[in-house]
Amino acid sequence: MNKTIPYYLKGMFFLFFLGHAAASLAMDGNQLLRQVDAHMQPASYEMYRKLINIEPDGAKKEFVLYTVKKGEDKMVALFLSPASEKGRATLRLGDNMWLYIPNVGKPIRITSLQSVVGGVFNNSDILRLDYSVEYNVIKVEDQGSTYLLELKAKSNAVAYDGLMMTVDKKTILPTSIQCYAVSGMLIKTLHYSKNKDFGNGLVRPSMLETDSPLYKGYRSVMLFAEVKEKEFADEVFTLNYLHKIDELR
Amino acid sequence: MKLQTPVHSILLLIFLLSLSAPCRSEDEFSFDIQEVRKKNFEWGGYGELKWVHMDANQDSAFKVFIPEGDRRASLDRLSGTLQLDGNYSYAKANFHWLMQAAGQQDNIGWTDTADIFEAYGSIKPSPHGIAALGKKSYKWGKGYAWNPVGFINRLKDPDDPDEAREGYITAEVDLIKSFNGSLQNIALTTVLLPVWDDINDDFGRVNNLNLAAKLYFLILDTDIDLLLLTGNSRADGFGLDFAKNLATNFEIHGELAWQPNRKKYRLHEAGTLTAIEEDTLSTLIGIRYLSENDITSIIEYYHNGGGYSEEEMSEFYRIVHAAGTMHEQTADQSLLEQAREMSLKGYGSPHPGRNYLYARFTQKEPFDILYLTPALTTLVNLDDNSYSLTPEILYTGFTNWEVRLRFYYLGGGSFTEYGEKINSNKLELRLRYFF
Numbered sequence: 001m002n003k004t005i006p007y008y009l010k011g012m013f014f015l016f017f018l019g020h021a022a023a024s025l026a027m028d029g030n031q032l033l034r035q036v037d038a039h040m041q042p043a044s045y046e047m048y049r050k051l052i053n054i055e056p057d058g059a060k061k062e063f064v065l066y067t068v069k070k071g072e073d074k075m076v077a078l079f080l081s082p083a084s085e086k087g088r089a090t091l092r093l094g095d096n097m098w099l100y101i102p103n104v105g106k107p108i109r110i111t112s113l114q115s116v117v118g119g120v121f122n123n124s125d126i127l128r129l130d131y132s133v134e135y136n137v138i139k140v141e142d143q144g145s146t147y148l149l150e151l152k153a154k155s156n157a158v159a160y161d162g163l164m165m166t167v168d169k170k171t172i173l174p175t176s177i178q179c180y181a182v183s184g185m186l187i188k189t190l191h192y193s194k195n196k197d198f199g200n201g202l203v204r205p206s207m208l209e210t211d212s213p214l215y216k217g218y219r220s221v222m223l224f225a226e227v228k229e230k231e232f233a234d235e236v237f238t239l240n241y242l243h244k245i246d247e248l249r
Numbered sequence: 250m251k252l253q254t255p256v257h258s259i260l261l262l263i264f265l266l267s268l269s270a271p272c273r274s275e276d277e278f279s280f281d282i283q284e285v286r287k288k289n290f291e292w293g294g295y296g297e298l299k300w301v302h303m304d305a306n307q308d309s310a311f312k313v314f315i316p317e318g319d320r321r322a323s324l325d326r327l328s329g330t331l332q333l334d335g336n337y338s339y340a341k342a343n344f345h346w347l348m349q350a351a352g353q354q355d356n357i358g359w360t361d362t363a364d365i366f367e368a369y370g371s372i373k374p375s376p377h378g379i380a381a382l383g384k385k386s387y388k389w390g391k392g393y394a395w396n397p398v399g400f401i402n403r404l405k406d407p408d409d410p411d412e413a414r415e416g417y418i419t420a421e422v423d424l425i426k427s428f429n430g431s432l433q434n435i436a437l438t439t440v441l442l443p444v445w446d447d448i449n450d451d452f453g454r455v456n457n458l459n460l461a462a463k464l465y466f467l468i469l470d471t472d473i474d475l476l477l478l479t480g481n482s483r484a485d486g487f488g489l490d491f492a493k494n495l496a497t498n499f500e501i502h503g504e505l506a507w508q509p510n511r512k513k514y515r516l517h518e519a520g521t522l523t524a525i526e527e528d529t530l531s532t533l534i535g536i537r538y539l540s541e542n543d544i545t546s547i548i549e550y551y552h553n554g555g556g557y558s559e560e561e562m563s564e565f566y567r568i569v570h571a572a573g574t575m576h577e578q579t580a581d582q583s584l585l586e587q588a589r590e591m592s593l594k595g596y597g598s599p600h601p602g603r604n605y606l607y608a609r610f611t612q613k614e615p616f617d618i619l620y621l622t623p624a625l626t627t628l629v630n631l632d633d634n635s636y637s638l639t640p641e642i643l644y645t646g647f648t649n650w651e652v653r654l655r656f657y658y659l660g661g662g663s664f665t666e667y668g669e670k671i672n673s674n675k676l677e678l679r680l681r682y683f684f
Contacts (some may be wrong), residue, residue, distance in 0.1 A: 013315065026649050047279075048285065050280040051276075052278060053619065055619055059646075061619075061620070061646070061648055062648075064280075064284075065564070066285075080285040081284075081285060082648050082649050082683070083293050083649050083683040083684050084295075084648070084649045084650075084651060085681035086293055086683075087293075093433060093467070094470065095470060095494065095497075096467070096470050096494060097494070100412065103412065103413045104388065104410075104411045105386055105387075105413070105414075106387045106388040106389070108393075109391070109472060109492040109493075109500050109502065109537075110500070110537075111494060111496075111497055111498050111499065111500055111537070111539055112497045138368050156496070156497070157496070157497055158497070159496075159497060167576055189498060209280070209611065215617060217615070217617075218617070218619065220408075221278055223279075223280040225280045225282040226282055232376075233375075233376035233377070233427075234427030234539055235376040235377050235425040235426065235427050235434075236376050236428070238425050238427060238434045238436060238467075239434075239436070239467075239472070240379070240423050240425050240436040240465070241376065241379075241425060242436065244343075244373060244379065246287070246336075247338060247343065247373065249286075249287040
């Protein structure tokens with residue numbers, strides 16, 4: 001009796017193991033991404049951020065935002081300064097985004113790719129959900145002291161189709177992220193730095209610097225001053241509540 | 250007051266901007282959170298300086314309504330506006346106010362106004378409910394240039410739709426509920442709007458209590474509002490609006506308003522102006538699209554169900570022209586009075602026609618010039634093909650300063666809406682400082 005395994009069965013086994021290994025890798029990668037998110041912020045929180053746009057000649061323009069987030073996809077950012085932007089609020093519920101301008105007096109539905117403040121940051125950067133909510137990990141590369149995660153957007157409603165995220169092995173925190181369009185064009189690069197203890201065991205970067213080949217010489221910096229775990233009612237994340245966000249502080 | 254010339258205005262602008270030149274310091278970043286800590290009492294606002302040059306339309310029908318001594322081939326106007334807003338909050342209660350004072354000097358004389366746009370108290374016993382009482386401005390509807398479902402809105406100026414508007418004295422309750430699932434939110438806003446002598450008496454017939462309501466749903470990632478106005482001050486109104494993002498760069502919105510027995514003044518064949526009641530259906534459909542090269546396009550089509558047809562408007566302009574000729578030749582004012590009455594009772598209102606197109610294109614920061622936004626806006630009366638075309642440049646690069654330069658060009662033939670406007674063009678330079 002010939003005990004040789006037919007070649008087509010060998011091929012099937014090989015493909016099965018290859019597929020299984022790839023699935024395990026992706027699963028590990030997604031698990032790693034969830035850990036990155038957990039290290040970056042609590043599930044529900046309030047946060048104070050300063051956004052600084054820097055022009056090639058060194059001129060700066062600063063914006064301060066108060067942000068609240070609940071769960072996977074509910075988020076509001078309120079501009080506290082400068083005076084020309086004070087009271088502006090952007091609400092995100094999943095893929096839906098609205099902008100409230102006090103003078104206009106009503107929320108206007110906006111698209112995620114638009115920029116509320118000008119410069120390198122767009123609405124999605126300001127109202128960024130957890131990475132694991134919007135992306136799947138399709139490849140993990142061990143680079144010694146870091147992992148390189150290749151992320152693919154879960155839907156076409158996400159602002160950037162692909163991300164290349166470098167994660168520090170020791171802290172499981174991102175150090176840099178390259179953001180790509182569907183066409184494969186590099187839109188911007190984010191650089192996280194200056195890890196800081198925000199209390200309650202949260203140690204994360206307090207500075208995010210962004211540059212973009214589309215804005216040569218321009219940079220944007222985001223400084224995080226306070227990230228605090230806090231629970232909010234779901235109704236806070238509604239159009240009717242948008243003009244009252246300041247009262248949460 | 251001596252009127253400033255354009256050169257003086259521009260020099261003043263350059264001087265003011267030089268005072269606010271942005272900080273160019275070393276590349277160091279700091280964030281002191283104490284600077285933005287919440288205070289019980291907060292206030293802000295803006296001061297505005299605006300210079301306008303207008304060239305008169307010598308063929309305009311409406312020039313007959315201007316006293317002969319005040320007619321000018323061109324007009325220069327310098328105006329100043331101060332807007333103040335503020336909040337006082339204590340525990341779950343809040344008091345909000347918004348005031349505006351403005352003065353203007355032109356070739357004819359000086360005028361000024363001072364208004365309280367909003368002053369209301371609100372209480373928020375829980376995130377599920379908010380109650381408010383006082384003077385409050387409403388901006389219902391999803392349209393950018395027009396809001397046919399805005400039954401209790403003040404009329405919007407499509408040239409400046411984002412500006413603050415005066416409110417009405419109302420009592421309001423907002424109830425909000427969120428869910429998990431395809432229906433994410435429901436919110437019911439109920440407004441009582443009394444119309445008595447000296448209270449909201451410009452809203453409609455006095456001695457009536459009106460009820461307005463808006464039921465909002467966020468369902469399947471779509472905003473939907475059902476709107477209602479009932480009471481005897483105005484015709485009842487029933488409305489529906491919606492907005493939805495079809496892609497990360499594409500939004501669609503629309504409005505539909507039904508007003509049975511809406512009062513309208515129409516010129517009778519016998520030449521008399523009579524009030525009629527008719528059922529009107531108004532619609533608006535619009536999009537907001539962001540292209541790959543960062544051009545945002547807002548395009549809206551508006552059907553004004555209560556508007557006048559091209560023939561009716563043409564007849565009105567013919568009467569106004571005839572009234573002017575009669576007045577000049579015979580000093581007889583009878584036809585002029587009739588034309589004036591027609592103008593005040595509807596024919597002279599903003600956008601009195603039936604079908605309009607609004608399009609606005611803004612380019613974000615062209616040539617990598619941060620905070621610079623050029624825009625082109627057009628409004629077209631689709632019935633008589635007259636139009637306005639408005640290029641503008643907005644610059645917000647100096648913290649808390651905003652500079653806007655606009656040029657309005659009005660085009661159209663005789664007996665058309667924009668062809669008969671009192672001005673043929675307008676140049677406007679606006680400087681705002683926010684504090």
